[in-house]
Amino acid sequence: MSHSLTSVFQKIDSLKPQFFSRLTKAIQIPAVSSDESLRSKVFDKAKFISEQLSQSGFHDIKMVDLGIQPPPISTPNLSLPPVILSRFGSDPSKKTVLVYGHYDVQPAQLEDGWDTEPFKLVIDEAKGIMKGRGVTDDTGPLLSWINVVDAFKASGQEFPVNLVTCFEGMEESGSLKLDELIKKEANGYFKGVDAVCISDNYWLGTKKPVLTYGLRGCNYYQTIIEGPSADLHSGIFGGVVAEPMIDLMQVLGSLVDSKGKILIDGIDEMVAPLTEKEKALYKDIEFSVEELNAATGSKTSLYDKKEDILMHRWRYPSLSIHGVEGAFSAQGAKTVIPAKVFGKFSIRTVPDMDSEKLTSLVQKHCDAKFKSLNSPNKCRTELIHDGAYWVSDPFNAQFTAAKKATKLVYGVDPDFTREGGSIPITLTFQDALNTSVLLLPMGRGDDGAHSINEKLDISNFVGGMKTMAAYLQYYSESPEN
Amino acid sequence: MSHSLTSVFQKIDSLKPQFFSRLTKAIQIPAVSSDESLRSKVFDKAKFISEQLSQSGFHDIKMVDLGIQPPPISTPNLSLPPVILSRFGSDPSKKTVLVYGHYDVQPAQLEDGWDTEPFKLVIDEAKGIMKGRGVTDDTGPLLSWINVVDAFKASGQEFPVNLVTCFEGMEESGSLKLDELIKKEANGYFKGVDAVCISDNYWLGTKKPVLTYGLRGCNYYQTIIEGPSADLHSGIFGGVVAEPMIDLMQVLGSLVDSKGKILIDGIDEMVAPLTEKEKALYKDIEFSVEELNAATGSKTSLYDKKEDILMHRWRYPSLSIHGVEGAFSAQGAKTVIPAKVFGKFSIRTVPDMDSEKLTSLVQKHCDAKFKSLNSPNKCRTELIHDGAYWVSDPFNAQFTAAKKATKLVYGVDPDFTREGGSIPITLTFQDALNTSVLLLPMGRGDDGAHSINEKLDISNFVGGMKTMAAYLQYYSESPEN
Numbered sequence A, B: 001m002s003h004s005l006t007s008v009f010q011k012i013d014s015l016k017p018q019f020f021s022r023l024t025k026a027i028q029i030p031a032v033s034s035d036e037s038l039r040s041k042v043f044d045k046a047k048f049i050s051e052q053l054s055q056s057g058f059h060d061i062k063m064v065d066l067g068i069q070p071p072p073i074s075t076p077n078l079s080l081p082p083v084i085l086s087r088f089g090s091d092p093s094k095k096t097v098l099v100y101g102h103y104d105v106q107p108a109q110l111e112d113g114w115d116t117e118p119f120k121l122v123i124d125e126a127k128g129i130m131k132g133r134g135v136t137d138d139t140g141p142l143l144s145w146i147n148v149v150d151a152f153k154a155s156g157q158e159f160p161v162n163l164v165t166c167f168e169g170m171e172e173s174g175s176l177k178l179d180e181l182i183k184k185e186a187n188g189y190f191k192g193v194d195a196v197c198i199s200d201n202y203w204l205g206t207k208k209p210v211l212t213y214g215l216r217g218c219n220y221y222q223t224i225i226e227g228p229s230a231d232l233h234s235g236i237f238g239g240v241v242a243e244p245m246i247d248l249m250q251v252l253g254s255l256v257d258s259k260g261k262i263l264i265d266g267i268d269e270m271v272a273p274l275t276e277k278e279k280a281l282y283k284d285i286e287f288s289v290e291e292l293n294a295a296t297g298s299k300t301s302l303y304d305k306k307e308d309i310l311m312h313r314w315r316y317p318s319l320s321i322h323g324v325e326g327a328f329s330a331q332g333a334k335t336v337i338p339a340k341v342f343g344k345f346s347i348r349t350v351p352d353m354d355s356e357k358l359t360s361l362v363q364k365h366c367d368a369k370f371k372s373l374n375s376p377n378k379c380r381t382e383l384i385h386d387g388a389y390w391v392s393d394p395f396n397a398q399f400t401a402a403k404k405a406t407k408l409v410y411g412v413d414p415d416f417t418r419e420g421g422s423i424p425i426t427l428t429f430q431d432a433l434n435t436s437v438l439l440l441p442m443g444r445g446d447d448g449a450h451s452i453n454e455k456l457d458i459s460n461f462v463g464g465m466k467t468m469a470a471y472l473q474y475y476s477e478s479p480e481n
């Protein structure tokens, strides 16, 4: 270990009481972005963070106003929380790293089943965990970037890069207007950014650190079948009219089988073939079907082998049927023939699936299936929204630096993982700033980010800060960007 | 025509102004049983009707208290409207006819699209119609029984039967507690009843009077598929777990095809074969595919031929898929994998389908289909409720009397029709009182009973009262019961 990192790591250890104190103050602000009545608390938390940035020597701090929250919303003229932009250092000879985090949190109430008050941080050194809403998602990781700056300063070491922060307060509520801001500031505040690092996801399991290099995309569709001009009574019309819901069951039932195999022609051919290099990454990843079953609380896994599960979660497309709009959906029994039904389904996308091509295959499939029914009803299938997949090169300069940092801190090489879901902002940063993006998770797979008793292991908090510090150091020393 | 009926018919014509006046006063009371805030109006209407009965010489008038309305309900301790029992005559040498009607109505507001105030009766003699909420369903027919008594009295003719009324105020809201009352009074107030007549349905079309001798039953089912212990995110779990919704599409899709053919083994065999006598009844019925298309506002009919449409509506079973509980059902896009879904479907039943046998066939079918999927999820299918079909002998004494009455009034033999839906109280009367039940509709198929601008043709109102009078006269003269 270089002398500089040794002393920074010592300071991270010795400054722990201050870091706990900072985290405690932040957690006690209930910054729930989805609760309109708590919006002022989200603003309070933004103010607290900007004060921390200021105290730690960040400069050019800007609380960017994103305007009024667009509908649907109950409170008129509700302001969006600010995006906090700031810098630490602006040395043209150094690389510039943008770090993203969010200070808003999911809702939480003691009555939901928490063991302790969710907005009061509990630090249990004996058990080695901290518990409180936002501790792992994402207040802990966000503050860690500031903590790392403090540790470098306290150790007397030169900070290895220029740091730019982009901290938002609406991530749990759709990151409203953030895309626009990133695009707008690409050649403004964010000019000169060489790399982006996001610490807002988790290890796959509980033991082994990971670096995340891919996310699936999502194309969301609805098949609309219309028949009668209004809902009909099934006593009077059952058996004599073509029911849209009956047709819809046939169309939705033709999309995918119970083994998860997508039955739409042409999709398999779009999926990038598995290379030997990629395949090798799966072999050492710590995961098992038991972990999947624990997560679903059931034995509903479609695969037994670790590699099959991970590949189907990360690098193969999947099709889920979400529900039906327009039909009876309450408890009990209602004897209605719905006149117009919307079947909702989505396809998780992976390299090299083209969104437009996919949509045309989906429409062709649904149209053909419906035609085969010879129904007098009308059917059409439309895209509601799409978000592209993201895959980075896990062997690039950022990932290589982060891998070396992880090995230094945890003594093992990280698993290179992907995720099944999407973090749309990842792709926005990559495309708008034309940089590589690293997803550097701090917490574990069992932290319960959106659940009760959200926690962060103290070892992950400390190890995470050290990994951030080392990553910045190694990345700064890398010959490439 | 017998001299007695001639003079009664003359009185029905001459008393029209009084009948209009009585109907006008009744319609202006907004007795909406489903609107808890209007419950006092339902009571007001009961009082008005009991006053009319009293003025017309009915005796033994009882406002039967059915107690507090059971949940679900918003208003605590809301009393159910009374059932109005009364008698006209109690001559042991005469037959006794129980007439059923309901004085509550469907909701109605000018803003729904009515051309005039719904609770202000409009009598348009030029167009020959009366318009107002309840005029055809069922206030007009209900008051007509009282009007007929007035006409007999005014004509100086002996009333041919003992009349018993059973007028309820909760028909549009499920006839709560009425079943229990009928069973309780079978050997009480209703002791000695020879026949039951219900005037609460409609002609099939607009031109030809009908008598209704059959109703389909309804068995309502749900197939429940459970997998994960909670809803899952489709990004993380899509493609690696067996999704209950995907299995449900297969099970629901296996029940019936887009042509309305039920695919469950063993059902066809339970359906009573078509006899020549029954088949002959369909030939002359006035109906066409154009009327069906007008009613559905579409061209979604499964059949072109009149006989096929009528038989599939009345004498063959049908299967409708109503919806899915537990899945996403709102507008927009939500990326959830529902953990537990309830598929709702119902089968309209006909002679000689046995409800228990049907349920076991349905369960066997669903279980076998689910088993073929090899899914790790769990599946079961259960009956939510059943209500039996009802078919009367259209050649019995009551129907023969009503047929003769119709011919006398309208100059044509009525069509003998059945209905696709169920009126559960019909079977309750038949079974509890061990009598035959006649459904004697007054209004036309286009009256818009539960819709805007509900109307009753004046010719149907007058013709209906005359038909009621003649039916009672002929039935009283019939040698059989």
Ligand SMILES: [Zn+2]
Binding pocket: A102, A137, A138, A171, A200
């Ligand atoms: Zn987060």
Ligand SMILES: [Zn+2]
Binding pocket: A106, A137, A172, A449, A450
């Ligand atoms: Zn979150």
Ligand SMILES: [Zn+2]
Binding pocket: B102, B137, B138, B171, B200
């Ligand atoms: Zn009615």
Ligand SMILES: [Zn+2]
Binding pocket: B106, B137, B172, B449, B450
């Ligand atoms: Zn009604």
